[in-house]
Amino acid sequence: MTTAVVNPYLDGNFAPARSEITASNLVVLGELPADLCGVFVRNGPNPQFPPRGRYHWFDGDGMLHGVHIGNGTAQYRNRYVQTQGWKLEQEAGSAIWTGLLSPPQPDNPYGPSKNTANTALVWHSGRLLALWEGGKPHEIKVPGLETVGPYTYGNQLKTAFTAHPKVDAVTGEMMFFGYSIAQPPYLHYSVVSAQGELLRTVPIDLPVGVMMHDFAITEHYTLFMDLPLTFRPERMQRGESPLMFESDRPSRFGILPRHGDNSSIRWFEAAPCYVFHTVNAYEEGEEVVLIACRMNGTTVLNASDNAGERNSDIPQMHRWRFNLSTGAVVEEQLDDIPSEFPSVNEQRLGRPTRYGYAARTAPGSMPLFDGFIKYDLLTGSSQTHEFGSGRYGGEGVFVPRPGATAEDDGWLLTFVHDEVEGTSELVVLMAQDMTAEPVARIMIPTRVPYGFHGTWITQAQMAG
Ligand SMILES: [Fe+2]
DSSP states (O other), X not given: XXXXXXXXXXXXXXXXXXXXXXXXXXXXXXXXXXXXXXXXXXXXXXXSSOOSSSOOTTXXXXXXXXXXXXXXXXXXXXXXXXXXXXXXXXXXXXOOOOOTTSOOOXXXXXXXXXXXXXXXXXXXXXXXXXXXXXXXXXXXXXXTXXXXXXXOTTTTOOSOOOSOOEEOTTTOOEEEEEEOSSSSSOEEEEEEOTTSOEEEEEEEOOSSOBOOOOOEEOSSEEEEEEOSEEEOTHHHHTTSOSEEEXXXXXXXXXXXXTTOOGGGOEEEEESXXXXXXXXXXXXXXXXXXXXXXXXXXXOTTSOBTTTXXXXXXXXXXXXXXXXXXXXXXXXXXXXXSOEEEEEOOGGGTTSOOSEEEEEEEOSSSSOOEEEEEEEETTTXXXXXXXXXXXXXXXXXXXXEOTTOOSTTOEEEEEEEEETTTTEEEEEEEETTOTTSOOSEEEEESSOOOOOOOEEEEEHHHHHO
């Protein structure tokens, strides 16, 4: 008798949803806030076909899960992002591309990799974009979640587009970057106007290609993280992964004026680390302050020269202070409890924020999150919300209450899956009282797999 080894990312609630559905009048436990009107959309990997080669969690085709809330009712729909790769594989009836854990496919007639559009979403200048850091964004209709197609700013976009662009809610500008691990310039930085024009794209020099997942903005500056998860093709000749975490290489943080370029960037060095996600950054006197989930290293792509090191792959809330006049760097650990998928009130992105939210990492080897931690970065205190036994969630998207003046006046939304009951729900928590029970639990009549990043689009934005 043989036992098939199941990839854990294709099993349980990591397994893909098999059908696209639309369901109205969802059962709500508790009460939907009357002023919570809009659509919550979350992206995540959902392989359409059994994978070719080893499957990595980052490989699956993007699927959007949307919950449209208004007039006390809620509607759910899930839709694939219909990328060109998705369509080609649909026609072929099987997977064409291998994933991150296989060698690149230079001879694949359709291109060496598939833009899965599976990672995140951004709403900017009246448009929803599904994002994948290796390629172009895809425009998505709301609330129907139909794919319009790749969005290229009238063919002005010549680079990849991060999954974590930053929108300045005050000016309406959007900042993004595109990186290339294989050839210089390894990084390009772009600014989009509030009206949606791609204003400028400038190259930024890096000594070597790195995997760069996120960055940060302040009112006047943009901050890049050149962290030592490097790409060196010569490693392939040694039979190693070309991407590897180099534990003896410092972290570099580059700060430049928002409309600056490579000539105006200033680099600060700090201890080696990896950061997937920033919470926020802001200016305080002569300092730029960065809050982010920091790890001593990462083996996320199964390659590190310090895989055994303490705290590798353990993300913890940290704060850096970069002094623009003295060049000093101060790095401070804010918590020893592991957490990731951080969020903030994005109305105040780039401005001083007191509160940060993060999903608490559950014990074990899988990326499961058993609650939220709300950090009060002023007092150093925190509040925890636990999803309950056998219940796991993800990133909490902060939705400000319309007309709110307090930073934390709003709700935190996330999909939670109950592994015992086999049910999925959208949980709505009041951010000002995190220890309370959810104000509403919107029961989803199908399983919502664990995924990545989401966003909230107000009814007014959709109508606008
Ligand atoms: Fe991310």
